[in-house]
Amino acid sequence: MQTYTIPLVPGPVSVPEAVRAAYQIDYGSSDLEDEFFALYEECERGLQQILETSNSVTIHTGEGMLALWGALKSVLQPGNRVLAVATGLFGYGIGDMARSLGMQVETVGFGFDGIADPDEVRAAARRFRPHLISAVHCETPSGTLNPLGSLGAIAREVDALFYVDFVASAGGAPVAVDANQIDLGLLGSQKVLSLPADLAMVSVSERAWAHAQAVNYQGYDALLPWRDAMRKRYMPYTHNWAALAGLRVAVEGLLAEAMAQVYARHEVVAAHCRQRLRNLGIDLWPAREEFAAPTVTCAQLPTGWTWERFDGALRQHGMAVGGNYGPLAGKTFRIGHMGAQADLALVDRGMDVIEAVLE
Numbered sequence: 539m540q541t542y543t544i545p546l547v548p549g550p551v552s553v554p555e556a557v558r559a560a561y562q563i564d565y566g567s568s569d570l571e572d573e574f575f576a577l578y579e580e581c582e583r584g585l586q587q588i589l590e591t592s593n594s595v596t597i598h599t600g601e602g603m604l605a606l607w608g609a610l611k612s613v614l615q616p617g618n619r620v621l622a623v624a625t626g627l628f629g630y631g632i633g634d635m636a637r638s639l640g641m642q643v644e645t646v647g648f649g650f651d652g653i654a655d656p657d658e659v660r661a662a663a664r665r666f667r668p669h670l671i672s673a674v675h676c677e678t679p680s681g682t683l684n685p686l687g688s689l690g691a692i693a694r695e696v697d698a699l700f701y702v703d704f705v706a707s708a709g710g711a712p713v714a715v716d717a718n719q720i721d722l723g724l725l726g727s728q729k730v731l732s733l734p735a736d737l738a739m740v741s742v743s744e745r746a747w748a749h750a751q752a753v754n755y756q757g758y759d760a761l762l763p764w765r766d767a768m769r770k771r772y773m774p775y776t777h778n779w780a781a782l783a784g785l786r787v788a789v790e791g792l793l794a795e796a797m798a799q800v801y802a803r804h805e806v807v808a809a810h811c812r813q814r815l816r817n818l819g820i821d822l823w824p825a826r827e828e829f830a831a832p833t834v835t836c837a838q839l840p841t842g843w844t845w846e847r848f849d850g851a852l853r854q855h856g857m858a859v860g861g862n863y864g865p866l867a868g869k870t871f872r873i874g875h876m877g878a879q880a881d882l883a884l885v886d887r888g889m890d891v892i893e894a895v896l897e
Contacts, residue, residue: 544857546888548678548834548874549706550728550735556791557733557784565779572771577782579768584789588797589708589723591715591741596764597785598738599778602705602726605738607635608759609722613699613749614670616640621668621698623654625684626677627864628703633672644668650680650865651824656688663696670699676707679863681822681836681872682829683711690719699746705729709792710804710833710876721746727781730833731788732877736781804832807880811835811873814889818896823870833876836862839869840896848895855891 545552568574578597585595598604614620614636622633622645630645637643646662648654654673663671671693676683686702693700699721704713708723709730715723723741727733742750742761750762763774792800808830812822815837823836839848845861845868852859860872875885 542853542856542858544855544884544888544891546873546875546879546884547858547860548729548872548876549726551730551732551874551877551879553732553734554791554878557787560783560787561734561780563780563783565783568777568779568782569773574777574779574782575768575771577779577786578777581782581785581789584786584793585725585739585741588789588792589713589715589725589741590717591720591723593715593744594742594747594765596740596742596761597782598740598759598764599736599775599781600738600759601735602724602728602738604759605705605724605726605740606632606703608738608757608761609701609724609740610636610639611757611759612755612761613722613746613753614639614641615753617642618669619644619666621646621659621663621666621671623659623671623673623684623689624648625653625682626650626674626680628677628679629672629674632674632701632703636670636672650677651682651826651829653682653684653829654689656685656692659689660692660695663692663698667696668698670701671696672701673703675702675704675713676711676831676833678706678831678834678872679836679866680824681831681834682824683707683831686713686718686720693721694719699749706833706876707831709800710880711831712797712801715741727785730877731785732879733781733784733788736778737785801832804876804880807875807882807885808832808835810882811875811885811889814886815892818889818893820892823866833874833880835873835875836866836870837873839871844868845871851895852891855894857888857891859888
């Protein structure tokens with residue numbers, strides 16, 4: 539197994555030792571023990587603080603995509619209308635997911651180097667009258683961060699659910715679920731939380747629960763069975779106790795640091811990373827700094843380099859970064875400075891490697 543001493547991929551991020559240690563304990567059956575239910579409830583309360591919500595937060599065994607699929611299936615029926623706000627690969631992808639489930643989908647698309655324009659979204663929403671509006675907060679392939687408050691307000695104007703993928707931002711940038719009127723907020727464990735890719739979480743508003751009750755979807759990724767699972771002490775399946783133990787460590791760490799400081803740390807590290815790249819003559823993507831996310835930096839490949847050659851050169855120095863997908867594949871690379879990797883010393887080591895490789 540290859541180990542990279544300078545891990546800067548945009549997820550799964552490196553897992554801190556304290557989190558890894560929590561996985562090593564031999565736990566009992568989560569179906570049977572009160573201790574597990576207390577742990578789940580503790581993790582939910584911590585996530586509510588991080589996400590700034592009084593809504594339920596369901597915690598599922600599975601990678602982050604489980605949250606995206608499960609939330610769509612749980613609150614929509616074939617023929618329902620979905621307005622997909624898309625500024626990158628994942629925004630367009632959510633529209634494709636809804637379409638595959640039989641929904642009527644209209645996409646309000648923007649360039650991969652921009653963010654959503656609320657005026658265009660509002661016009662489309664008033665005309666299309668969707669049941670649900672979807673958006674991606676941090677588009678990791680593009681390195682952009684979309685507005686949430688204005689989109690949440692538009693969803694309320696047209697009586698639509700607001701569905702937000704904040705897998706790559708929550709915990710590293712404010713998502714303010716209640717203030718931004720997010721009905722379904724989707725999170726994965728392998729980004730800012732810095733766990734393995736084995737948990738998916740969803741913040742669920744009362745409006746969303748009402749839709750889930752009406753749809754009554756009962757698959758493995760369903761939300762509805764979790765509404766009363768803790769109260770009834772009856773779960774849909776045997777949960778991953780070790781992952782919940784790791785999640786508690788991660789959540790406690792963020793809250794102990796204080797979320798304002800966590801967000802400031804991400805901003806400082808992101809700005810430093812981008813400045814060092816500029817100093818090396820590397821162009822950033824997007825070019826407009828105000829569109830950039832604090833958790834990931836996307837940059838154009840240095841002149842004369844292919845992705846394969848650049849990636850190979852970095853790996854020879856023990857450094858791993860991310861390539862890209864879709865229209866940006868082979869043109870850009872991505873540095874993940876989120877969670878455990880939002881560290882100035884780590885980013886500096888990475889920038890030193892890039893500088894040495896380019897020289």
